[in-house]
Amino acid sequence: MKKNMNVFAFLASLFLLVNISLALPCAFFGEVKLDGALTNGTYVAAYYTNGTFISQGVEPSAGFGHYSIAVNAPGENIMLKIKGIAIDQGTQFCENGEPNYLDISASTPAVTTTTTPGSSGGDGSSSSGGSAATTTTIATTTTLPSGGGVTTTTVCQEKWKCSAWSACRDGIETRLCYDENMCGTDLNKPFESQPCSVQEAPSANSITALLIGALSDPLTVAIIIILIAIILYILWKITKQKKTRAGYNYSKDKKK
Secondary structure, three states, X not given: OHHHHHHXXXXXXXXXXXXXHOOOOEEEEEEEEEOOEEOOHHHEEEEEOOOOEEEEOXXXXXXXXXXXXXXXXXXXEEEEEEOOEEOOOOOEEEOOOOEEEOOEEEOOOXXXXXXXXXXXXXXXXXXXXXXXXXXXXXXXXXXXXXXXXXXXXXXXOOOEEEOOOOOOEOOEEEOOEEEOOOOXXXXXXXXXXXXXXXXXXXXXXXXHHHHHHHHOOHHHHHHHHHHHHHHHHHHHHHHHHHHHHHHHHHHHXXXX
């Protein structure tokens, strides 16, 4: 019993050591809604709280209306956004290597109109006095002079963000782009598709290629380390037991 407890303690310590030494990405997945309706999971993106982009979501096997996103920011507070709009659920903590089920939602900012009436100036007979009335929407800011004149319009500045290019399929690769400022225009929108060609993978042994791919995943590396440690520990225990038995048999023969 004591030996088994020692084994469990050794494995627990080893797992804790590996978990501490490897900073693993966290993950979020679940249902995604924009303006109350299910939407594409690729619209989800993760950002640091200072606004720096981290990663783009994907549409999982659950299909439309669901999302899955890996966030390589262990130990950090992060913000999830849907098409550039912060989710209603607020800031999330990225726990080291932890998957998190989280249904998320966001609402497109409503168009707001603010009007400041201008005064007529003096006794009301002058058309040159008073302040301007301003109408503001998401896309434009328009100044309406109260005393006549030309209307001035300030156009919203588009700010496009794009996901990584997809794998090349049928000679086309695609990506998703969205305007963080939600201007409602696409004057400077980047291309979301382009021609491509599939490059032949370098000739290599399939087993070697598989190992290289597996070792690029931190979680796989951690599991391999733990398995190797368990095997080495078992071999050490077997060797020790054989030596003990050999010594016992030698002493017994010597007494005879």
